[in-house]
Amino acid sequence: MGLFYSKLLEIFNLDWSTKWSSTPKAFPLFCLPLLPLIEILKNLDPIELFILSQCSGKSANCVHIVGTKKWKLSVNVGEKSININDIYRVAITESSMKPTWKYDRRMKIFFSRYQYSEESELELRKVLSKLQAAFRCPVTSFEYDSWSDSDQCWISVLKCITQNQVQPLESFVFAKSLMTEDLEWALQNVKVTQKIDIRICTSRFPGPNIMMFKSCKFIELKLSWLKICALNGFIEEWKAGNFPNLRYMLIGSDDFKGCWCNHMFKRDEMKQLGVRRRLVIDEKRSVECTGGCDIQADNGTKATMQMNRESRNSFELFVWNN
Amino acid sequence: MSVENAPVVDVDEAAIPVEKKMYYRFESNDKKEFRVSELAIQQSETLNRLVEAMGYTSEDVENKPAIAIENIDGKTLKLVFQWCEHHKGEAIPVDDGSVPKIVEIPEFDAKLMDIDNGLLFKLIWAADYLNIVQLLNVSCKKVANMAQGKTPAQLRRVYLLPSDEEDEAAKRAAQEAQDPRAREVEEEFEERKRQGGNSFF
Numbered sequence: 001m002g003l004f005y006s007k008l009l010e011i012f013n014l015d016w017s018t019k020w021s022s023t024p025k026a027f028p029l030f031c032l033p034l035l036p037l038i039e040i041l042k043n044l045d046p047i048e049l050f051i052l053s054q055c056s057g058k059s060a061n062c063v064h065i066v067g068t069k070k071w072k073l074s075v076n077v078g079e080k081s082i083n084i085n086d087i088y089r090v091a092i093t094e095s096s097m098k099p100t101w102k103y104d105r106r107m108k109i110f111f112s113r114y115q116y117s118e119e120s121e122l123e124l125r126k127v128l129s130k131l132q133a134a135f136r137c138p139v140t141s142f143e144y145d146s147w148s149d150s151d152q153c154w155i156s157v158l159k160c161i162t163q164n165q166v167q168p169l170e171s172f173v174f175a176k177s178l179m180t181e182d183l184e185w186a187l188q189n190v191k192v193t194q195k196i197d198i199r200i201c202t203s204r205f206p207g208p209n210i211m212m213f214k215s216c217k218f219i220e221l222k223l224s225w226l227k228i229c230a231l232n233g234f235i236e237e238w239k240a241g242n243f244p245n246l247r248y249m250l251i252g253s254d255d256f257k258g259c260w261c262n263h264m265f266k267r268d269e270m271k272q273l274g275v276r277r278r279l280v281i282d283e284k285r286s287v288e289c290t291g292g293c294d295i296q297a298d299n300g301t302k303a304t305m306q307m308n309r310e311s312r313n314s315f316e317l318f319v320w321n322n
Numbered sequence: 323m324s325v326e327n328a329p330v331v332d333v334d335e336a337a338i339p340v341e342k343k344m345y346y347r348f349e350s351n352d353k354k355e356f357r358v359s360e361l362a363i364q365q366s367e368t369l370n371r372l373v374e375a376m377g378y379t380s381e382d383v384e385n386k387p388a389i390a391i392e393n394i395d396g397k398t399l400k401l402v403f404q405w406c407e408h409h410k411g412e413a414i415p416v417d418d419g420s421v422p423k424i425v426e427i428p429e430f431d432a433k434l435m436d437i438d439n440g441l442l443f444k445l446i447w448a449a450d451y452l453n454i455v456q457l458l459n460v461s462c463k464k465v466a467n468m469a470q471g472k473t474p475a476q477l478r479r480v481y482l483l484p485s486d487e488e489d490e491a492a493k494r495a496a497q498e499a500q501d502p503r504a505r506e507v508e509e510e511f512e513e514r515k516r517q518g519g520n521s522f523f
Binding site: 025026027028029030031032033035036039040041042043044045046048051052054055056057058059066067070085103105 | 425438443446458466470472477480482
């Protein structure tokens, strides 16, 4: 018996200090017809469903029937956390003590504490795999923008995501001084449909190819190391209709301080005029345009180019609907 | 004509015909009979369709045999009809798709469901069979509440969830029960192996 529970504690990251409340007389959940079973599962919140999924293979297989389309996961590698539906959070923390977990229902946070080991960096990936197996839903957002010690972790988590799902990410946010080949791998293999926000803090990186983000709605490349000539190429492509979903783009680069003589527009033409227009990108995002230079694509779509709104080295493009 | 300008007419209230309430008779599988109002029956989509299809008059209800509900016992059916009578006339709720589902258990329902888990299981089964949406909602909520604050090990005890090993053993037992000859062949095979034979045949 003792050995059996020790094994359980090991599997579920519990320890003997976990409070064991008295349980009511048993209820044979899996003997119910399918509809009532689904109704009961619908009443459990995502964290309770996750805990249920850890009971056995059978229970892990039944969680997704509540509605795969309703679930989405957002991974923040720097914070070592995974959000479920942007409301519930699984927070993974390191501890020198035995692994434990606690669910704070009020805060909607599940704290998973693991004991530090050489394989600690895999902990986030392990939990993510368990969540993906239980909810059978895609990761829609990947974020890594801190200076924590997760350097080796982010790429393994990202590879795990791209291997386990066909669906592209909606959002990819990245800010780090990093190994160039890892980021190059990411830019080659990660597909993003909505928002891409990259800040690279090393000049060794040659800068991303903007054409890789053709399907994005929101592009933010602060500290991109891009050359002015790359902007010419981008504007030509946008005018030709090769960025059909784009609503807003911001590119920051030290190179923009330099000579604009070869650019199709003069820098002064794109300065702010004090005329304020708000561009609503989607229900979560909106940006303000304060002037600049209007351009029109071949299909009639209108846009405004603007310089220097936030810093001296940033170029912005606002695409207007109608 | 506006309401204010309408002529005032004295009405003899006693002369107005009062619509007689109809009570249907149902019988459980252990031969217990229940009388349930027409309005209460509307909480059950299954029973409501059944009585509509039957088209009983007040005389039919009294003279014909009680409608048999063969899958549900008297103890469970009593709870079901108590619930229906209490909630008669209330709108049938529609799932708004919220995650998790938002369900409040009223005081009456909480008292009604203060029963052992065996009876609660039967009540849920009956609510599903009779398609009583709100009764199913509150009873499932009660079962879901059992999961609050529980560890996986506790959940396995609360919901009688078999471990992977137990599932595997049950599967093997079911296979063997289906084909007893398979076990005999397996035992024979093991015996021959022990005797050092290389070939079974």
